[in-house]
Amino acid sequence: xxxxxxxxxxxxxGTGTLVVSFTLASSLPQDALAQTAGKTKPVAxxxxxxxxxxxxxxxxxxxxxxxxxxxxxxxALPQMVAEELxxxxxxxxxxxxxxxxxxDQGPTWGSLSIQIGGVQLRQAAATARKALVEMAVQKLGxxxxxxxxxxxxxxxxxxxxxxxxxxxxxGDKSFELKVDKDAPLKSPKEHTIVGQSMPRPDVxxxxxxxxxxxxxxxxxxxxHARVIRPPAIGATLEGVDESSIKPIKGARVVRxxxxxxxxxxxxxxAVKAARALKATWSKWEGLPEQSKLWEHVRATKIAKxxxxxxxxxxxxxxAGAAKKLKATYDFAVHTHGSMxxxxxxxxxxxxxxxxxxxxxxxxxxxxxVAAVLQVDPNDVHIRYLDGAGCYGRNGHxxxxxDAALISKMIGKPVRVQWMREDEHGWDPxxxxxxxxxxxxxxxxxxxxxxxxxxxVPKADITEWPRTxxxxxxxxxxxxxxxxxxxxxxxxxSYPFAHQKAVAHRLDSTPFRPSWIRTPGRMQNTYANxxxxxxxxxxxxxxxxxxxLRYLTDPRGIAxxxxxxxxxxxxxxxxxxxxxxxxxxxxxxxxxxxxENARTYCAGxxxxxVNTQTGAIRCTRFYVAHDCGQIINPDGVRAQIEGQxxxxxxxxxxxxLKWSRSRVTSVDWASYPILRFAEVPEVHMELINRPAEPPxxxxxPAACLPPPAISNAVxxxxxxxLRSVPFTPPKLTALKGTAARS
Amino acid sequence: xxxxxxxxxxxxxxxxxxTPLLYVLRDNLELHGPKFGCGLAxxxxxxxxxxxxxxxxxxxxxxxxxRGKVITLEGLGTPQKPSPVQRAFIDEQAxxxxxxxxxxxxxxxxxxxxxxxSPSESEIxxxxxxNLCRCGTHQRIIAAVKRAAALMGKGA
Numbered sequence: 001x002x003x004x005x006x007x008x009x010x011x012x013x014g015t016g017t018l019v020v021s022f023t024l025a026s027s028l029p030q031d032a033l034a035q036t037a038g039k040t041k042p043v044a045x046x047x048x049x050x051x052x053x054x055x056x057x058x059x060x061x062x063x064x065x066x067x068x069x070x071x072x073x074x075x076a077l078p079q080m081v082a083e084e085l086x087x088x089x090x091x092x093x094x095x096x097x098x099x100x101x102x103x104d105q106g107p108t109w110g111s112l113s114i115q116i117g118g119v120q121l122r123q124a125a126a127t128a129r130k131a132l133v134e135m136a137v138q139k140l141g142x143x144x145x146x147x148x149x150x151x152x153x154x155x156x157x158x159x160x161x162x163x164x165x166x167x168x169x170x171g172d173k174s175f176e177l178k179v180d181k182d183a184p185l186k187s188p189k190e191h192t193i194v195g196q197s198m199p200r201p202d203v204x205x206x207x208x209x210x211x212x213x214x215x216x217x218x219x220x221x222x223x224h225a226r227v228i229r230p231p232a233i234g235a236t237l238e239g240v241d242e243s244s245i246k247p248i249k250g251a252r253v254v255r256x257x258x259x260x261x262x263x264x265x266x267x268x269x270a271v272k273a274a275r276a277l278k279a280t281w282s283k284w285e286g287l288p289e290q291s292k293l294w295e296h297v298r299a300t301k302i303a304k305x306x307x308x309x310x311x312x313x314x315x316x317x318x319a320g321a322a323k324k325l326k327a328t329y330d331f332a333v334h335t336h337g338s339m340x341x342x343x344x345x346x347x348x349x350x351x352x353x354x355x356x357x358x359x360x361x362x363x364x365x366x367x368x369v370a371a372v373l374q375v376d377p378n379d380v381h382i383r384y385l386d387g388a389g390c391y392g393r394n395g396h397x398x399x400x401x402d403a404a405l406i407s408k409m410i411g412k413p414v415r416v417q418w419m420r421e422d423e424h425g426w427d428p429x430x431x432x433x434x435x436x437x438x439x440x441x442x443x444x445x446x447x448x449x450x451x452x453x454x455x456v457p458k459a460d461i462t463e464w465p466r467t468x469x470x471x472x473x474x475x476x477x478x479x480x481x482x483x484x485x486x487x488x489x490x491x492x493s494y495p496f497a498h499q500k501a502v503a504h505r506l507d508s509t510p511f512r513p514s515w516i517r518t519p520g521r522m523q524n525t526y527a528n529x530x531x532x533x534x535x536x537x538x539x540x541x542x543x544x545x546x547x548l549r550y551l552t553d554p555r556g557i558a559x560x561x562x563x564x565x566x567x568x569x570x571x572x573x574x575x576x577x578x579x580x581x582x583x584x585x586x587x588x589x590x591x592x593x594x595e596n597a598r599t600y601c602a603g604x605x606x607x608x609v610n611t612q613t614g615a616i617r618c619t620r621f622y623v624a625h626d627c628g629q630i631i632n633p634d635g636v637r638a639q640i641e642g643q644x645x646x647x648x649x650x651x652x653x654x655x656l657k658w659s660r661s662r663v664t665s666v667d668w669a670s671y672p673i674l675r676f677a678e679v680p681e682v683h684m685e686l687i688n689r690p691a692e693p694p695x696x697x698x699x700p701a702a703c704l705p706p707p708a709i710s711n712a713v714x715x716x717x718x719x720x721l722r723s724v725p726f727t728p729p730k731l732t733a734l735k736g737t738a739a740r741s
Numbered sequence: 742x743x744x745x746x747x748x749x750x751x752x753x754x755x756x757x758x759x760t761p762l763l764y765v766l767r768d769n770l771e772l773h774g775p776k777f778g779c780g781l782a783x784x785x786x787x788x789x790x791x792x793x794x795x796x797x798x799x800x801x802x803x804x805x806x807x808r809g810k811v812i813t814l815e816g817l818g819t820p821q822k823p824s825p826v827q828r829a830f831i832d833e834q835a836x837x838x839x840x841x842x843x844x845x846x847x848x849x850x851x852x853x854x855x856x857x858x859s860p861s862e863s864e865i866x867x868x869x870x871x872n873l874c875r876c877g878t879h880q881r882i883i884a885a886v887k888r889a890a891a892l893m894g895k896g897a
Binding site: 069070071072199200202203204205206207208209210211212213215216266267268269271337338339340341386387388389391417419420634638641642643644645646649667668669673674675676677679681682 | 756757760761764767768772773774775776777778779780781783784786813814815817818819820823827830831834835836837838839840841842843846863865866867869870871872873874875876877878879880881883
């Protein structure tokens with residue numbers, strides 16, 4: 001069991017006395033401090049006390065290793081706890097992502113915060129509630145069948161005045177209980193909190209400037225640091241002219257091998273010193289030529305093949321088919337594009353590290369920082385603070401390791417704030433993705449065989465990507481590559497009799513990869529859902545009806561029909577006839593069952609294509625969504641709106657640019673994203689299934705825009721876009737290929 | 742020494758005159774509403790009002806403020822007493838990570854203050870065209886600005 005001694009004094013040293021406004025100190029009731037005095041706070045996943053504490057004042061603290069990245073789990077998780085424990089919402093406080101206090105529920109990724117994190121918390125709450133009722137049975141001498149619970153009070157149903165409150169039963173004592181996986185959950189019919197749209201507690205503070213972000217956090221005696229990255233990705237530092245920053249008051253150079261930084265008492269002095277510092281670096285030109293990226297990907301050594309699905313004999317089925325279709329799809333390298341560059345604060349002294357970080361994965365990061373500092377992970381304590389949205393592994397973890405290393409080197413607390421070019425230039429990237437699909441159609445246009453291949457980097461899925469700090473400072477580390485589970489959804493969401501899908505796992509990839517929202521599932525769904533549209537067009541069939549030929553899952557059929565119905569789908573084959581003028585309009589559909597295992601969604605894009613310039617505008621997007629039980633409908637809506645708008649941006653505009661040496665998309669001018677005038681109206685229908693498990697919401701709908709928009713453009717102008725992003729030059733170059741309408 | 746009037750209070754500050762206003766507000770005055778987003782005046786996260794006009798404080802030297810009156814997000818209202826624009830953003834739950842929201846609120850505040858009538862959706866989109874959001878909160882932000890116009894009693 002991973003535990004860490006925490007005492008009241010540690011808490012105060014760690015939080016209260018050192019900072020003006022620190023969320024943990026202000027969110028943690030005094031009783032929670034008293035409770036942990038001199039004791040070990042359990043964090044093991046099988047202990048109720050790891051997840052919950054009921055205090056003398058009637059408040060409840062819930063502990064989660066998941067963190068709210070702007071996604072709304074800060075309200076949704078307390079809703080699950082309050083509901084299952086039968087306490088009022090306002091009594092529940094949530095502690096997130098403190099490695100000493102919270103259980104390691106895995107990084108906040110993969111749309112799993114509710115599905116796994118919330119479900120674990122809920123089961124702990126159900127176990128606690130059952131134990132409390134049993135305690136009440138003893139206290140009141142009444143059988144449990146005759147007792148009821150409301151607002152943290154157990155009472156005799158026939159005689160409500162005979163009652164005992166949770167605080168009298170347990171207040172500030174620990175449960176000392178294992179989480180009971182069979183502890184009964186409330187019937188969804190009894191739910192009064194789960195299923196309600198409740199406002200997020202952090203919004204008022206974010207809107208008025210009182211919410212503490214990572215970037216706002218300071219320690220006394222702390223120095224401001226800026227990192228200086230090489231002018232070429234693989235360049236090494238040959239020399240530093242420290243006198244070049246001499247005129248800047250209090251600024252000094254920090255260096256270990258090619259890891260270079262400046263520190264100063266004032267932030268502006270650190271910025272100026274980083275700009276003024278003269279350094280010489282070796283030459284390096286190891287990136288592939290951007291215009292030959294896909295040849296490079298095809299020529300990269302394959303480490304191994306993963307088979308996503310292999311059913312029947314697709315090769316023979318395709319060979320004997322009346323018609324054969326083949327298409328190749330590519331998806332550009334993307335950056336996370338967080339609005340705030342990464343930031344972290346570290347205080348490393350005597351081999352122990354106190355760290356504040358906006359990382360999506362505090363428990364994982366603890367091990368990464370330990371590796372950089374070459375200390376035991378138990379000597380690293382990470383506390384989460386909100387950063388700008390990260391949408392995966394962006395620069396937060398690297399900046400945290402930077403701060404830890406610099407603090408260790410200078411023996412003072414250090415705040416590292418990356419600049420814009422650091423974030424755009426050096427966060428790990430969503431890798432280039434290439435997919436090729438072949439299918440055979442019978443004389444009626446039915447798919448008789450489906451064969452697909454994917455080219456993506458290999459994945460050491462349990463390892464974190466190499467950190468910049470370790471790489472540059474020459475600290476030993478595993479040479480891991482991890483772009484996330486990018487093979488998922490390669491198998492199409494339709495049960496064809498003969499199908500095969502193979503992921504070629506490449507031994508290397510041009511940029512250090514990581515996961516960006518909906519990693520792989522987005523690219524694979526894009527290829528699958530455009531390709532099935534190509535099959536529908538070849539069959540002269542309506543795209544929705546064509547999908548319904550193959551879809552057998554009733555929940556899948558329900559979302560597909562709901563999306564089509566919302567969009568007033570005009571049932572006919574694509575492309576659309578009767579277009580006139582310079583703006584052509586079209587509609588396209590896409591469907592996915594996320595990872596072919598959970599959340600179902602379907603979407604319709606409406607587009608306007610300027611036939612002169614090739615510019616595409618997505619004007620409306622309709623989503624039908626079934627994630628099972630909905631915890632907070634408004635939270636689900638916010639997540640879906642965000643995914644659609646963000647992914648319309650990725651689909652139409654985003655592409656990382658580089659030279660042979662470095663990333664050249666280093667700001668918002670060289671990496672444009674969607675602006676207000678280009679944002680579509682997003683409409684949605686949520687299908688709530690309260691009796692089903694609650695599934696993930698933060699990623700699935702992001703699968704929909706790339707294929708739905710490509711299909712809509714085909715509907716409008718008869719041109720197939722098979723290369724993301726769909727920029728005007730790409731469309732214009734394909735004008736000669738337009739299918740006759 | 743630089744004299745700066747922020748949120749109605751005058752401050753004497755020992756800072757280099759070329760320091761961007763953003764760093765002075767955040768580091769010297771501990772006003773964390775304005776955010777560092779790009780340092781290039783491209784995204785809008787650092788927006789403050791100087792004499793009522795929306796200014797990108799990340800590239801605006803503190804010496805340029807001179808006798809101007811600076812208003813930050815904190816100067817508009819508080820969680821207990823938000824301004825109409827802030828109230829509308831809370832009511833619409835128009836924030837995800839919230840890092841861009843300072844810029845959205847400040848830009849919208851300057852935009853609405855300068856007009857008598859309620860803006861159309863297309864006018865709101867134009868007014869916020871140079872403010873970036875990565876979470877995709879745009880639809881709620883537009884709804885919040887519309888709601889704020891109504892709260893402020895802007896005519897049709």
